[in-house]
Amino acid sequence: MAGCTNKTVHEIFQSMEYGPTASSSSATAQAWLDHHSGCLGLFINGKFVVATNRQTRPLVDSKGVQVCSTVCAVEEDVSLCAASSLNGFKSWSALHSQERAKILLRMVGVLGQNSACLSELCDLCEAPCSPSSVVRLLQYYSSWAQLRDSLLSGWTPLGVVEVVCSSECSLYSLMAKVIPALAMGNSVIIVPEHCTAPAVLLLAQLFMSAGLPAGALNVLTGSDMSLAALVTKNSSISYVAYSGNKQDGVNLCKATAGMGVPVSVSANIGGTCPFIIFETADIDSAVDAVIEAAFKKKKEINWVLLVQENVLNSVMSRLKLRMTGMKSVSLASEAARALVDAAVQEAQQQGATLIRPCEPALSNALYPPTVLCGTAPSSSCVVNPAPGPLLPLMTFRSNTEAVTVGNHSPHGHAASIWTEDLTLAHETSKSLSVGCVWVNSHSVSDPCMPVSGHKDSGTCTDGGHEGLYHYLRLSSTNPLPRSSPVSLDYASFGIAAPTTIFPDDSDPASTPKFYQQFIGGKACKSVSGGSVAVMSADGAKLMGYCPDGGRKDVRNAVEAATKVQSGWMKKNLSARAQSLYTLAKGLEAKKKDFVVCLTRQTGVSAESADNEVELSVARLNDWAALCDKVHGGTLPMPQPGSALSIADPQGVIGIVLPDKSPLLSTVTVLGAAIATGNAVVMVPSQKNPIPTITFIQVLQSSDLPAGLVNIITGSKDQLTVALANHSVIKAIWYWGTAEGCQYLQHTCTSPLKTLICQKDDDGDSEWVRCDLPFLEHKWRCAVQWKTVWIPTA
Structure with missing residues (x-):
């Protein structure tokens, strides 16, 4: 294991090392990028568009190597894209539900033929996504496309849907909004994050080859999130679905206030989620799972480990053994390293002890996986986690206390609980204010699972037929009219007292x-x-x-x-x-x-x-x-x-x-x-x-x-x-x-x-x-x- 061939089975099970990974190739993805001369244009009306005099933005991997560059759209491109999307909506929504389902299913075969290119492209751009997970999305929502006219007969598509994602958002999270919107008969404009843009552009091209009408799916890339607000200003947009970190979602909501467009937010990036280990858990499996979940190189959520006091020593000893020999994780930048150092120093000052395989280097963007044992619920590494491989550990005594500490976070995306007691698992799951609970597992996702953002984790439901209603309106109602933002002083709104008019001819004899x-x-x-x-x-x-x-x-x-x-x-x-x-x-x-x-x-x-x-x-x-x-x-x-x-x-x-x-x-x-x-x-x-x-x-x-x-x-x-x-x-x-x-x-x-x-x-x-x-x-x-x-x- 890990380059050593003379270990006994007992030694392997004691260390639980991973085997060597297979060497990867990027030849297919590189050939696709070379075909576009390393500069990917906008995808409008079923084809790539590289307009002149446009700013480009390079995409650089963690080693400083430029992968490709993308074009930054301007207002002229947005208008062209919106007009294309309106025409695409008319063509796409006019198809019978069975025709839309056939095209989505055809995309499954097209993606299967090009899965190597997609997988390699995701690896090159450091935005990993399994093609099989996208295939599952297509298979699931093609069935709903088939059944929409019969099972959702009282509903009709919205029109042009804008799907936006921010940094660190995975391709899967993005496509989990794009594909159901298409399945319900909407046309979609995607405004992707920089790292996911190449894979999104490839998928848009594959959708066209599967038979999707021109204009039904367009992609606009830009220099920052301001492009999303610029797209929303266009009167053609009927709905905005956002996925990513909360701050960018908040900025988008503020920038589009008063435009008459509903904005749903899935703030599924950067939140803290409880990983709860009860005394009735299989400790070995739980520790192995928390190591796998908490110390990924690129993760969407941060975990907080909650351990019942009776098994704390057992968990800590297994953590120490399991973390021996683990390699340091690369950080996004030197600035991220400074945030990690500050979080660790604060936790130590508050009495936390550290478990890590080695001491961090004095100065670079690498940091070893670190468990902060004995952190307080109010510690900044719990409330506002630093962007690094840190795992705060806290203890609890009873189920009630575990739920209280687990719900202490302002986020409510997910939780993982470990116990062999099914009654305890059920009670805890019902009491946790989160959108998804994994029992004796973690990070399981499937499009049939409806997940809502609880608390500060969003206002949207993704997955299941419940999530489809974000992309539909009642057939008997008219579309909400668009409007222009008014000049409004938010600080003084609602302060003025209501004006009361007393009629001169009111009867003084009557007592109101x-x-x-x-x-x-x-x-x-x-x-x-x-x-x-x-x-x-x-x-x-x-x-x-x-x-x-x-x-x-x-x-x-x-x-x-x-x-x-x-x-x-x-x-x-x-x-x-x-x-x-x-x-x-x-x-x-x-x-x-x-x-x-x-x-x-x-x-x-x-x-x-x-x-x-x-x-x-x-x-x-x-x-x-x-x-x-x-x-x-x-x-x-x-x-x-x-x-x-x-x-x-x-x-x-x-x-x-x-x-x-x-x-x-x-x-x-x-x-x-x-x-x-x-x-x-x-x-x-x-x-x-x-x-x-x-x-x-x-x-x-x-x-x-x-x-x-x-x-x-x-x-x-x-x-x-x-x-x-x-x-x-x-x-x-x-x-x-x-x-x-x-x-x-x-x-x-x-x-x-x-x-x-x-x-x-x-x-x-x-x-x-x-x-x-x-x-x-x-x-x-x-x-x-x-x-x-x-x-x-």
Whole structure:
């Protein structure tokens, strides 16, 4: 092993060394690069385009050798690409689903013939990706392309989808967004990271040879991430899917705020993930796995090793033995070396001890694999890991403590747990706030596994049929209109107090009613004690006063919601459904009061008001019926084992309601949120708040836990700012102004929040619909997906 041929079997098993790797060749990839004269152009309308007077960017490997160069696109290229993509979308989406599936399957054969070139090119560019993993993506999503028209008949493709990746993002992560977007009938513009650009350009060429219509897949390369924002500005773009590190994703969200384009972020690079070893684990297998996972030369995530105290000495002794003779890992630069040195020095100052095979050289971009034993959860090597082969190690005593420490990280991408106790594995998997849990394994991926970014790891679901809905819209709705960003002072947005107009002819003899808001299960005034006037639909009559809620009211409401949400999430589904049925009965019992309320507040006829109340009762009954009907299940993995998909609630959702259909919109979004296990903080329409406030009477007579539903009245902009800046709120559903949408898209990035932003319009069609795809869409907005993988061999 490793160059030695006279070791005994016992010695080999003691050292567990890897054998020598086979020598690799790059002749095929080099020939492809030479065919392009070492300079890869843009891929537009089915062919390579090398425009004159364009800046080029060299791609250099870790040894300083130039592999090739890529062209940097300018605005003229973006316009040409967007026009090509629109034409490509018309051709591609017009094909029958079976035709799209055939082309994707044909790509499997084409890729098989060119797998050596792709593999070698990935190695040359130091962006490793197995061609077989791309083949698996094609096989899986070609089946969904075949079935889209029959199983997803209520949905239609978005149009032109822009897929962006940042540095360190793997080719697999990128193609896991490109291929499902194509399978659903969209055209795609890829803006790849520099290292993955050559492989992406090769794949685009292979797609064309497989029969993909010209323009259905285009590739634009550039000098930095600013190209992605430039592409998004084009009015042809309908959706942006980003994968990579969080900071570049945040910058993209801020740069595109107000453009009217939804941006989903998969921040799957650089986050910390817990690797938990229980006392019931197979220690040898666990240690071997953590060495393999933590000290890769190029990795997307960073691991934190959590070891139960009873087996700490056993784990440490095996780590020392296993790490003996391991070679140093090359770092990206001397600057990365400085960050690693600083992280190690800080950990030692905090009492950590080191396990490593050798001392690091005094000055170079190499560093030995290092375990930092006894680090604190607040240490910078845990919270903000340095870009090097460092593995923090912490201990825990109980399962509860392991989950607490594992959830301490702001990231929620994945976790690996090691135990022979299946009950313990199941309980721990359910409690960890991550998108994927591997039991007695690590880094298992397959396109059938739906994985959502929990906490600060993103707002997107990748994989499974659940991930397909990012690239579809309801067939009965129109595409969201594009808009231009407005000039907005984000620091002063929502500060101005609402302007109240008192009519001169109001009756002084009438005493206006003072309404209350609803926080923690109690009707109450606002913390400020102030009120705002509520006028009738024609503005001629003062109907009453509502509390002028603010930041402190939102803080109290979120605190109450957080306390009760975990218990509500664990509640029996049939009991949760019964609570919603009770809510529907309570609304029906007060039907006459709500009809009068709606006619006075909105000015609609008694017939229309009666219809809205009837629809509201039916909507709550629908949510009650769906409570235990739409959930996850087992997944058809292509390898031995069991994979489970679990629909977790988002947590605490902030909801800013529209002006139209005030009662029906309230119960629609409220039912979707609490049916899936969430708690809510709702802001009624500033123009028509009384129907939502009157609904408090129904909530008070229901058996919903106090604090599950909170209603705060006041200035919509002021309360939107408070919701956006609260770190506990995971998602915000907003109906309001263009300025409000832009503010949320720019602000809700730290931590990342899932946003549903729509401008208020004059139509009620969205709320009066009662078809299953509409309810399913609202349901999917309220959940995030987790996959648990349990191998059997």
